[in-house]
Amino acid sequence: MMKFFKKIYFYLILLFLYAPILTLVVFSFNEAKSRGKWGGFSLRWYKELFQNAEIMDALLSTVLVALLAALISTVIGTISALALHKSGTFFRKTMINLTYLPMMNSDIVTGVSLMLLFSFLHFELGFVTLLLSHITFCIPYVILSVMPKLYGLNPSVYEAALDLGASPLQAYRKIVLPDILPGIISGFLISITLSIDDFVISFFNTGNGVKNISILVYTSKTGVKPENYALSSIMFGAVLILLLIINIKEKKKATEGNY
Amino acid sequence: MGNHIIDLQGICKSFGDTKVLKDFNLYIRENEFITLLGPSGCGKTTILRIIGGFEQPDEGRVLYRGEDIVNVPPNKRNFNTVFQKYSLFPHMNIFENVAFGLRIQKMQESEIRKKVMHALEIVNLPGFEKRYPDSLSGGQQQRIAIARAIVCEPEVLLFDEPLGALDLKLRQGMQHELKKLREELGITFIYVTHDQEEALTMSDTIVVMSNGEIQQIGNPVDIYNEPQNRFVARFIGESNIVDGIMHEDFRVRFSEHEFTCVDGGFAKEEEVDVVIRPEDIKIVSPEDGMLRGVVKNVYFKGVHYEMVVSSGNTDWLVQSTLMEEKGKTVGLSIYPNDIHIMKKCN
Structure with missing residues (x-):
C-alpha cells in the first residue's frame, strides 16, 4: 500500500512539472486560435511562425546573442578562473566575492546601470550593447562553474605534466583544460539558457529595433499569439535533444572506462 | 658508484616565516639509491621539489654534473618524478598516460608503442593500455606512475x-620491486619517506633529516647500529636511551652499574647518551644479570615478545622470543659491542 502511494506521489510531481509544457505543446498543434477549444490537429502555427519575419528576426538575434555571449563569457570566465586559482588567498577571496555580487543583484539594477554606462560612454544602444550586457551577466556563472573543478584538480597532475617535459602552456592545454572541461561546458550551457531567458537587462540595453524573443513577447500589443506556442515548443524540443545528447555521451564514456 | 650527479650547496628555503631548510648541503652519486628520511615537516619533500625544479631555493646552488640548474624549469630537466598522490591524468587511458612524455618529445608512433609496452612490462602491468586510471587499484596506479616516469629514460628518478x-x-611488495627496478635500470633513485623500514630495506644511502638539517648520512647498517645522536636513535627503530658517564675509554657507567663498551675518545667523566637496542638486551637469571629488574608489562608482537623491565629509575624495553611472567624478577645482560655511546647534543 505504501509503495502504491509512493508511486502516485512521484507521478503527481512529474505531472505538475510537465503538465504546463505538455499543454503548450498540444496547443501549438491546435487548428483553432482559441486557448480553450481544440479545433483539430494542424501545423498552421508552425507555418505562420516561420513566415513571420518579426519573430524570425527576434529568434535570430536571440540565438546569435546567446551563442556569442556564451562563447565569449566562457573564454573570459575560464581564463579568470585559472588566474584566480593561481593567485593568493586574499586576492582570490575578494575577487570571488566581487563576482558573486552581480549574481545577487536584481536584474533591474544591472540593466539600468549598464544602460547608464553605455550612454555615458556614448555607445549607441543596439546589438553590440545587448551582447556586451549579456556577456557581463554570464561571466560570473562561468567562473562559478569552473572554480570547483579547479579546486578538485590534483595539483600534482599539472606538475606531473611539467615533469614529463611539457611546457606550462602544453600542460594547461593537454592536462588541465580536459580535466575541467565539464565545468567549462556547464558554464557555457548555463550562459546560453540565461541569455535566452533574459528580459529585464536586454530591455534596457538594446535599441535600433534589435529585439530578442522575450522582448518581442513582453512588448507585443496583441498579447501571446499561437505562433509563440509553436516557438516555445521548438525551443523546449531543442533543449530536450541537447540534454539527451549530453546524457548519452556521458553514459558511453562511463561504460568505456570499465570493462 | 662514482661521480657526483647532483650537488646541493648551501640551500636555504623559507615559506613565509618558516625556515624549512637551513644551509643544506648534500651530494648524490651516480647510480645511487639515496633516501631522505625524516618526520613530516623536516624539509625532505622540499629538497626533492627543489631538485625536480618545482621550488626555487632562496639561496644556494643545485649542480647537475657540475652545472648550476637552479634556473632550469622542470620540463627542461632530465629527471622524472613519481608523486605522492596518484597523479595519473584522469581523462587519458593508461597507454596515453605512459606515452605522454614521449608524445611531447614528438617521437614516432611505432617507437612510442614499443617503449610504452616495454615500460608496462617492467612494472608488471601489460594489457592495461586501454583501462582508465580510476578503474585501477592504488598499487596499480602507482606502478603506472612509475612506468610513465621511466619511459622517458631519465638519469634521475625522484620519488x-x-x-x-x-x-x-x-608496500612491502613494492619495496622489493623498486629495489629490483633500480638494479635493472642502473640509474639514480632519490627517494623521500618518513617510513624508516622502507628506507632501511631499499637504500644504499640514508640521509636522516629533522628541522631542515641533516642529522646523519650513512648506509642502512651504520645508521641503525651507530646512530650519531638521540634523534637518529629514536627515529630509526626502537631503542633505550639512558644518561651515562664515560669514566675512561671503554668504561661507561649507567643505571648504577659500570659496563665495558667499545667506544672511546671522550673526555674523562664526560656525560653521554647511551643507546641500547631492545633486541640486544638478554634476559638471564637474576644472579647472572648485570642489572636486576621486575617485568612490568608484556606485549606479544608476533615474531617476539616485547617486555618492559623496570630496574632502578629506568624502564628497559626488551625484545625476546621467550616470554617472562609479569611481576617476575629477572637479570639483564648486555654485551660490550651492543652498548653504543653518543655525545650529548642539545
Whole structure:
C-alpha cells in the first residue's frame, strides 16, 4: 500500500512539472486560435511562425546573442578562473566575492546601470550593447562553474605534466583544460539558457529595433499569439535533444572506462 | 658508484616565516639509491621539489654534473618524478598516460608503442593500455606512475613518498620491486619517506633529516647500529636511551652499574647518551644479570615478545622470543659491542 502511494506521489510531481509544457505543446498543434477549444490537429502555427519575419528576426538575434555571449563569457570566465586559482588567498577571496555580487543583484539594477554606462560612454544602444550586457551577466556563472573543478584538480597532475617535459602552456592545454572541461561546458550551457531567458537587462540595453524573443513577447500589443506556442515548443524540443545528447555521451564514456 | 650527479650547496628555503631548510648541503652519486628520511615537516619533500625544479631555493646552488640548474624549469630537466598522490591524468587511458612524455618529445608512433609496452612490462602491468586510471587499484596506479616516469629514460628518478597511500602488504611488495627496478635500470633513485623500514630495506644511502638539517648520512647498517645522536636513535627503530658517564675509554657507567663498551675518545667523566637496542638486551637469571629488574608489562608482537623491565629509575624495553611472567624478577645482560655511546647534543 505504501509503495502504491509512493508511486502516485512521484507521478503527481512529474505531472505538475510537465503538465504546463505538455499543454503548450498540444496547443501549438491546435487548428483553432482559441486557448480553450481544440479545433483539430494542424501545423498552421508552425507555418505562420516561420513566415513571420518579426519573430524570425527576434529568434535570430536571440540565438546569435546567446551563442556569442556564451562563447565569449566562457573564454573570459575560464581564463579568470585559472588566474584566480593561481593567485593568493586574499586576492582570490575578494575577487570571488566581487563576482558573486552581480549574481545577487536584481536584474533591474544591472540593466539600468549598464544602460547608464553605455550612454555615458556614448555607445549607441543596439546589438553590440545587448551582447556586451549579456556577456557581463554570464561571466560570473562561468567562473562559478569552473572554480570547483579547479579546486578538485590534483595539483600534482599539472606538475606531473611539467615533469614529463611539457611546457606550462602544453600542460594547461593537454592536462588541465580536459580535466575541467565539464565545468567549462556547464558554464557555457548555463550562459546560453540565461541569455535566452533574459528580459529585464536586454530591455534596457538594446535599441535600433534589435529585439530578442522575450522582448518581442513582453512588448507585443496583441498579447501571446499561437505562433509563440509553436516557438516555445521548438525551443523546449531543442533543449530536450541537447540534454539527451549530453546524457548519452556521458553514459558511453562511463561504460568505456570499465570493462 | 662514482661521480657526483647532483650537488646541493648551501640551500636555504623559507615559506613565509618558516625556515624549512637551513644551509643544506648534500651530494648524490651516480647510480645511487639515496633516501631522505625524516618526520613530516623536516624539509625532505622540499629538497626533492627543489631538485625536480618545482621550488626555487632562496639561496644556494643545485649542480647537475657540475652545472648550476637552479634556473632550469622542470620540463627542461632530465629527471622524472613519481608523486605522492596518484597523479595519473584522469581523462587519458593508461597507454596515453605512459606515452605522454614521449608524445611531447614528438617521437614516432611505432617507437612510442614499443617503449610504452616495454615500460608496462617492467612494472608488471601489460594489457592495461586501454583501462582508465580510476578503474585501477592504488598499487596499480602507482606502478603506472612509475612506468610513465621511466619511459622517458631519465638519469634521475625522484620519488615523493610513493607508497604512502598503500597498505602494508602491498608496500612491502613494492619495496622489493623498486629495489629490483633500480638494479635493472642502473640509474639514480632519490627517494623521500618518513617510513624508516622502507628506507632501511631499499637504500644504499640514508640521509636522516629533522628541522631542515641533516642529522646523519650513512648506509642502512651504520645508521641503525651507530646512530650519531638521540634523534637518529629514536627515529630509526626502537631503542633505550639512558644518561651515562664515560669514566675512561671503554668504561661507561649507567643505571648504577659500570659496563665495558667499545667506544672511546671522550673526555674523562664526560656525560653521554647511551643507546641500547631492545633486541640486544638478554634476559638471564637474576644472579647472572648485570642489572636486576621486575617485568612490568608484556606485549606479544608476533615474531617476539616485547617486555618492559623496570630496574632502578629506568624502564628497559626488551625484545625476546621467550616470554617472562609479569611481576617476575629477572637479570639483564648486555654485551660490550651492543652498548653504543653518543655525545650529548642539545
